[in-house]
Structures are given as C-alpha cells and as structure tokens.
Amino acid sequence: MFFWDWSIFLVIPPFILAIYAQSRVKNTYAKFSRGPAASRISGAEAARRILSASGAGNVPVERTKGRLSDHYDPQKKVLRLSEGVHDSQSLAALGIAAHEAGHAIQHAQGYAPLQLRNTLFPVANLGSTLAFPLFFIGFLFSRNSPSILMDIGIFLFAGAVLFSVLTLPVEFDASKRAMALLKDTGFLRGEELNGARSVLSAAALTYVASTAMAAMQLVRMFILRGSRD
Secondary structure: OHHHOHHHHHHHHHHHHHHHHHHHHHHHHHHOOOOOOOOOOOHHHHHHHHHHHOOOOOOOEEEEOOOOOOEEEOOOOEEEEEHHHHOOOOHHHHHHHHHHHHHHHHHHOOOHHHHHHHHHHHHHHHHHHHHHHHHHHHHHHOOOOOOHHHHHHHHHHHHHHHHHHHHHHHHHHHHHHHHHHHHHHOOOOOHHHHHHHHHHHHHHHHHHHHHHHHHHHHHHHHHHHHOOO
C-alpha cells in the first residue's frame, strides 16, 4: 500500500517537530502577551515608527482579523497585523510587529532572498496544489516503470521545497532586524528583549519544521519513484 510504504517513517520526525513547534508558539505567545512593555507603545505604532525610521514609511499598517495572522503583503505593499498584535502593548506584540516591519524593510531595500522567494511564489503555489495529485495518479497507474506524471509531480514539488528553503533566511533576517530595531528605538529594554526574542525564536521553529517536512516528503517521492524502476 502506498500510504503504508516504509518511507512514511521519514516524515514522522518532522511531524513531531511541527507539533512541538506549534505548541511552543502557542505557549510562548501566551506567556509574553501578559502585560504591557515599559514603553507602553502598541504593535501598530511600533511598526509605523520602525518603518518610518527605516525609509519605508509609505507602507501602511492595517488591522486584520484572525489570531497570529500577521504578515507583510509584498504585492500590495501593506503590513497587516492581527487584532491581538495591532492594539497590544505586550512584548509578544512588539516582537511580531517589528518582525513584520522587517519584511517590509527587506522589500524596500531589495533584499535578494526575499526577491527570489517572491519570484518563486507562483511556481511554489502551483506545485503545492498539483504535485501530490499528479504524483499519486502516476504512482497508482504505473507498474513497471515511473510515470511521466510522477516526474512532473516531483518537479513541481521540488519548486515548493525550494520556496520553503528560501523562506528560512528571509524569516531569520527579519527577526534579526526586528531585535536590532526594538533595541535601537528603545521600545523594548533589558529582559524585555529576551521575551520578544523567545516569541520570534518559537515562530522561526515552525518554519524549520515546515521545511524539514517538505524535504522529507520530496525524498519519499523519489524513493517511491525508484520503486517503479
């Protein structure tokens, strides 16, 4: 059976890591969302001031629905913060707001990994949607040799994996910028910086887990394709 091939064990470690990462994000965010920072500045205001000081003051900061739905939209050049971050003065809110502002600054400064990642987005989006259906169909209907559909599925998913890999330096750099900006502006000080750093480190782990999962899925696809040789 395809779903119970021995190679399925390859995805178990990254799956466990993903569960741990999500739990860590939830717990860390809850811990550092209690009480305001000494600066008493909201996530939205911190983002606006950081963007202005970094030459990206033309990027609007908007409130969006959802929990931890914060993101920078490079197509519309808009920074969107969830209600729990936009209006909050907590360490978690300031860390997340500064991180997303870091993405906007990356865009404004032409940060190469972000540009390459944005270029690959259409391919990655197509790959994540079509890769597995095409591969599965090819696998089920092939017997003694790999199907062209399997190869197309692998090619498309490889693009999605590359996108995930490129996401790592983009996210790490945004967090690095965020911590430096929060310190330089004085929005967070002393131990407060450690709290924000913990939140961003937990979030970064989810990207590591996602990339590891995608990589192992790609390896599994190659193994299954080899079983048709």
